[in-house]
Amino acid sequence: MALTHGNDENESRGPLTDLALDLLVYLASDSAVHLTLEGLGCMNAQELGRNVREALNIPNSAVDVFAFWFCSPLLDLQLKPKHLPYKLCRQWQDLLYRFTEAPAEDISQDEPCLLFKRNVFYSRSKELQIEDEGVLRLLYDEAKMNILEGHYPCDPEDWLRLGALSCAIELGTGLDDQALTAAIREKKLSSFLPAHAALGGGGFLSTLRGRGGRNAEMEQNLIKEYRSVCSSAATGSSQEPIALLRQYLRSCHTLPYYGCAFFMGEIDKPAQGLLHRGGHKAVSVGISLEGVYVMDVKEKHVLLGLKFSELSWDHSYPETEGDTHILWLEFDGEEAGVPVNKLLKIYSKQAELMSGLIEFCVELHSVGESAATGTDGEVTPSQEPTGRETNAKTRERRQGKLRRQSSVVCSRVHSLNTISYVDDGKEIKRLKPKRAASFFTRQAQPPTYSAVQVTESLEQG
Numbered sequence: 393m394a395l396t397h398g399n400d401e402n403e404s405r406g407p408l409t410d411l412a413l414d415l416l417v418y419l420a421s422d423s424a425v426h427l428t429l430e431g432l433g434c435m436n437a438q439e440l441g442r443n444v445r446e447a448l449n450i451p452n453s454a455v456d457v458f459a460f461w462f463c464s465p466l467l468d469l470q471l472k473p474k475h476l477p478y479k480l481c482r483q484w485q486d487l488l489y490r491f492t493e494a495p496a497e498d499i500s501q502d503e504p505c506l507l508f509k510r511n512v513f514y515s516r517s518k519e520l521q522i523e524d525e526g527v528l529r530l531l532y533d534e535a536k537m538n539i540l541e542g543h544y545p546c547d548p549e550d551w552l553r554l555g556a557l558s559c560a561i562e563l564g565t566g567l568d569d570q571a572l573t574a575a576i577r578e579k580k581l582s583s584f585l586p587a588h589a590a591l592g593g594g595g596f597l598s599t600l601r602g603r604g605g606r607n608a609e610m611e612q613n614l615i616k617e618y619r620s621v622c623s624s625a626a627t628g629s630s631q632e633p634i635a636l637l638r639q640y641l642r643s644c645h646t647l648p649y650y651g652c653a654f655f656m657g658e659i660d661k662p663a664q665g666l667l668h669r670g671g672h673k674a675v676s677v678g679i680s681l682e683g684v685y686v687m688d689v690k691e692k693h694v695l696l697g698l699k700f701s702e703l704s705w706d707h708s709y710p711e712t713e714g715d716t717h718i719l720w721l722e723f724d725g726e727e728a729g730v731p732v733n734k735l736l737k738i739y740s741k742q743a744e745l746m747s748g749l750i751e752f753c754v755e756l757h758s759v760g761e762s763a764a765t766g767t768d769g770e771v772t773p774s775q776e777p778t779g780r781e782t783n784a785k786t787r788e789r790r791q792g793k794l795r796r797q798s799s800v801v802c803s804r805v806h807s808l809n810t811i812s813y814v815d816d817g818k819e820i821k822r823l824k825p826k827r828a829a830s831f832f833t834r835q836a837q838p839p840t841y842s843a844v845q846v847t848e849s850l851e852q853g
Contacts, residue, residue: 417444418507420534438473444508454527459511462504466494470512470653477506491742510534512653513756515681516645528637535644540586543654544647545692545800555584556617557640561633565622572615581610588692647801648697649685652678653749657740660809677738679749681756684721686738693800695808696736698723700754707747717743725805727812735811
């Protein structure tokens with residue numbers, strides 16, 4: 393958080409609350425808003441937001457679209473309106489010790505940036521109603537950053553379409569092939585396509601041999617898609633920046649993890665080889681108003697995606713020295729055609745943050761449903777589906793998604809090392825013939841699945 397004193401004459405005015413301080417608030421586009429403010433030491437995020445929105449000419453109708461975030465290579469946190477950014481910044485090292493596994497040397501050198509980014513609690517439906525071009529462009533910059541950095545995994549046809557839309561937005565829609573090629577090469581392919589796609593995979597030698605040819609192929613594919621975007625936008629006013637920005641955001645909305653807050657963690661690898669060695673796999677956990685998504689950091693694809701109605705969860709604290717916090721996710725699965733309950737363990741010191749965010753999102757979702765139905769959230773007998781119908785529909789829906797395993801958006805439950813269990817009153821077994829209540833009490837209500845009640849400790853199956 394970049395803070396400097398303003399005019400020297402202010403230095404003798406006494407306490408920090410009276411000083412004029414220079415503040416840099418960064419945007420997703422890597423640009424920054426430079427403010428000089430008095431009383432910053434006791435200014436909360438809500439008050440600071442008014443100053444930033446005024447500097448960016450953001451209308452009052454968009455007051456809930458953005459929030460302040462403290463971001464560093466070690467931790468990202470969204471601030472609440474009542475938080476005091478200056479005070480929180482001074483406590484940053486304490487937060488890193490609490491929520492990260494970083495060594496002390498890294499923590500001592502880490503400094504957060506104050507970012508003005510999308511509010512994780514802002515709904516997609518409201519976003520589609522935004523008409524201000526400046527607000528749409530800020531949302532576009534952030535969505536594009538998440539696409540390019542691999543936070544939003546998507547299939548080749550999707551990131552190619554998004555890259556072409558970026559070309560149209562940033563370079564214009566009237567370029568011929570030669571001018572477009574020159575512009576792309578000047579800004580580099582990585583400005584329009586995800587880094588793992590633009591650079592390609594393979595070893596060092598294969599990279600040296602194939603990068604030039606791959607880049608040329610990517611350029612041609614991007615130009616072809618750009619022509620498609622421009623031709624479809626040739627009628628009416630769809631070439632206007634607002635229309636293109638909306639088209640980009642609408643395409644991002646098809647990704648289930650759009651608008652997520654992301655957390656780092658690890659999961660167990662399936663045992664492999666004669667010695668059944670496992671180990672841990674690094675994952676990114678995205679949590680939004682809709683659900684939870686566990687993604688492979690290296691492979692850039694989804695391992696598990698669950699709506700809140702499809703899961704139960706809990707957070708456990710370390711029991712002995714050397715242990716870490718665990719976020720438990722429980723969901724329906726199958727083994728050999730038999731329904732089972734599956735538990736996924738996510739090891740992370742941020743498990744407490746994840747659990748709290750899930751709980752808050754579930755509460756918001758319940759309040760929204762109650763408001764929409766005019767009830768207090770209870771389901772009447774005529775509304776409540778039978779367990780058999782619900783479980784059948786849930787299995788059909790999940791099986792339908794799993795048929796297209798080539799898509800990075802689809803869950804890969806088969807690649808997860810999960811615990812499958814049933815409690816028959818004596819011991820925990822791997823398969824269960826009958827479904828009962830959930831092991832965890834923390835779940836969205838009413839659930840669209842049912843699970844077994846377990847009171848004994850679970851062991852890895």
